Amino acid sequence: MQGKPLRIASVNVNGIRAAYRRGMEQWLEQRDVDILCLQEVRAPDDVVRSLLGQDRHIHHAEAEARGRAGVLIASRQEPTTLRTGVGDSYFDTAGRWVEADFDHHGTSLTVVSAYVHSGEVGTPKQDDKYRFLDALGARLAQLRERGGYAVVTGDLNVGHTTRDIRNWKSNVKKAGFLPEERAYFDRYLSDESGFVDVARSLAGDVDGPYTWWSWRGKAFDNDTGWRIDYQLATTDLAARAVSADVDRATGWDTRFSDHAPLVVDYQI
Amino acid sequence: MQGKPLRIASVNVNGIRAAYRRGMEQWLEQRDVDILCLQEVRAPDDVVRSLLGQDRHIHHAEAEARGRAGVLIASRQEPTTLRTGVGDSYFDTAGRWVEADFDHHGTSLTVVSAYVHSGEVGTPKQDDKYRFLDALGARLAQLRERGGYAVVTGDLNVGHTTRDIRNWKSNVKKAGFLPEERAYFDRYLSDESGFVDVARSLAGDVDGPYTWWSWRGKAFDNDTGWRIDYQLATTDLAARAVSADVDRATGWDTRFSDHAPLVVDYQI
DNA sequence: CATGGTAAG
DNA sequence: CTTATCATG
Numbered sequence: 001m002q003g004k005p006l007r008i009a010s011v012n013v014n015g016i017r018a019a020y021r022r023g024m025e026q027w028l029e030q031r032d033v034d035i036l037c038l039q040e041v042r043a044p045d046d047v048v049r050s051l052l053g054q055d056r057h058i059h060h061a062e063a064e065a066r067g068r069a070g071v072l073i074a075s076r077q078e079p080t081t082l083r084t085g086v087g088d089s090y091f092d093t094a095g096r097w098v099e100a101d102f103d104h105h106g107t108s109l110t111v112v113s114a115y116v117h118s119g120e121v122g123t124p125k126q127d128d129k130y131r132f133l134d135a136l137g138a139r140l141a142q143l144r145e146r147g148g149y150a151v152v153t154g155d156l157n158v159g160h161t162t163r164d165i166r167n168w169k170s171n172v173k174k175a176g177f178l179p180e181e182r183a184y185f186d187r188y189l190s191d192e193s194g195f196v197d198v199a200r201s202l203a204g205d206v207d208g209p210y211t212w213w214s215w216r217g218k219a220f221d222n223d224t225g226w227r228i229d230y231q232l233a234t235t236d237l238a239a240r241a242v243s244a245d246v247d248r249a250t251g252w253d254t255r256f257s258d259h260a261p262l263v264v265d266y267q268i
Numbered sequence: 269m270q271g272k273p274l275r276i277a278s279v280n281v282n283g284i285r286a287a288y289r290r291g292m293e294q295w296l297e298q299r300d301v302d303i304l305c306l307q308e309v310r311a312p313d314d315v316v317r318s319l320l321g322q323d324r325h326i327h328h329a330e331a332e333a334r335g336r337a338g339v340l341i342a343s344r345q346e347p348t349t350l351r352t353g354v355g356d357s358y359f360d361t362a363g364r365w366v367e368a369d370f371d372h373h374g375t376s377l378t379v380v381s382a383y384v385h386s387g388e389v390g391t392p393k394q395d396d397k398y399r400f401l402d403a404l405g406a407r408l409a410q411l412r413e414r415g416g417y418a419v420v421t422g423d424l425n426v427g428h429t430t431r432d433i434r435n436w437k438s439n440v441k442k443a444g445f446l447p448e449e450r451a452y453f454d455r456y457l458s459d460e461s462g463f464v465d466v467a468r469s470l471a472g473d474v475d476g477p478y479t480w481w482s483w484r485g486k487a488f489d490n491d492t493g494w495r496i497d498y499q500l501a502t503t504d505l506a507a508r509a510v511s512a513d514v515d516r517a518t519g520w521d522t523r524f525s526d527h528a529p530l531v532v533d534y535q536i
Numbered sequence: 537c538a539t540g541g542t543a544a545g
Numbered sequence: 546c547t548t549a550t551c552a553t554g
Contacts, residue, residue, distance in 0.1 A: 015547085015548045018548060117544085120544095157545095214547095215548095283540065286538080336552085483538050
């Protein structure tokens with residue numbers, strides 16, 4: 001008989017205070033998440049802890065610039081090891097990468113909450129984005145070499161294929177769907193890399209499911225979205241994923257962020 | 269038989285866009301104001317004109333810093349002369365002082381819309397406030413010398429006497445009720461100055477009526493206010509003031525700013 | 537406690 | 546179109 005699967009949820013909350021005002025707490029109560037990975041927390045540590053409460057272990061990396069970025073991992077189980085930073089010290093105070101190791105019934109599981117900035121073509125931000133994506137790729141290789149289960153969750157701010165963006169044709173020259181950015185994901189998800197895009201793997205060759213919609217106009221109502229939030233799991237862990245749900249309006253009627261949660265159950 | 273009195277209204281709108289959102293337009297439609305003096309307009313000129321409409325002559329001085337300060341005079345009658353600035357060139361781009369001259373049935377009337385900054389004890393802002401109050405005093409003397417009716421309206425950000433601030437004892441060391449600031453008003457309103465505080469003159473020796481209440485707590489409901497908005501009229505004009513009303517909640521149920529309008533009718 | 541601007545998304 | 550910060554009030 002198999003145990004209850006491990007539920008890992010990732011969501012860019014776009015300001016945890018605003019998300020709580022919009023009903024995030026109810027979502028969290030109902031969804032029974034084991035390991036919660038948040039991006040764009042955008043709040044000081046004391047505020048974050050008072051909102052999330054006492055019953056989770058919280059590993060939170062704030063950005064140096066107040067009110068910007070910020071990632072965290074909140075888990076009922078206590079992690080064995082915590083790390084901050086993607087490996088390139090340039091991003092050490094950016095609030096964009098945290099890792100937690102867990103001992104799950106004797107097997108090692110590393111969980112990452114990652115936030116790649118959106119970038120902007122023709123500005124230094126885009127150079128910084130490529131530098132971060134370089135570091136991300138290098139860290140994936142290290143995690144694979146290290147062995148054990150690993151999953152990189154978060155807002156990676158790139159749509160991989162034409163299935164991942166509703167109006168992909170009008171976005172081929174925009175940050176988030178540039179050929180150069182998409183090529184990073186080809187490499188991240190190659191056989192040699194050893195990582196699998198869990199939501200795509202389970203959904204198959206379909207449009208979406210999208211995880212982000214602009215606040216502007218009727219983008220959300222029309223499902224004019226982007227799939228830019230991921231769970232990239234090592235091959236062995238991905239093989240044990242039994243479901244990957246994007247909690248958008250249908251079934252979860254509160255939209256507490258411009259991103260929807262990506263909730264994956266792993267039978268390990 | 270006497271004609272209809274001239275109605276001059278002054279109000280710090282604390283952002284004309286927000287004031288319009290909160291119902292300022294309805295107040296303006298109902299109050300039948302001849303000369304409207306606004307402070308803290310805090311919007312670009314084109315936005316101001318689109319809100320106030322086409323049926324008034326608008327003399328608007330923006331601050332150099334966008335979204336800060338800004339004063340204007342809007343009148344149905346066309347002014348004969350417009351001036352900007354209190355006389356000290358240090359404040360020329362501060363958006364704090366505009367003047368308009370009118371020919372009223374053959375007599376000359378100068379109207380000023382003035383905005384004194386709030387100041388802060390122990391900072392350069394307080395020195396700037398005294399510098400502005402110096403210039404204001406000098407300009408009053410010039411207006412008196414010049415002859416004709418004159419009235420300086422606006423948010424002068426100082427309470428003159430203990431009647432003018434609800435909790436004056438707790439504010440004797442705070443900007444807005446410092447002895448040094450109040451002494452300026454003693455001079456402005458001395459016999460030699462030739463100017464009269466119209467609202468005080470008509471209300472008599474009573475507490476208030478206040479014109480500003482903090483947004484915090486229940487200051488407005490409890491009428492914990494300050495009387496810091498004035499119409500300072502030359503003696504001859506003040507003698508012709510027939511009413512001075514502060515349009516706070518009672519009777520005017522929309523609070524469209526943290527300041528209430530001061531509406532004076534002059535029988536000239 | 538509210539304003540508008542700003543950078544970022 | 547929304548987030549949070551900022552300076553200002």
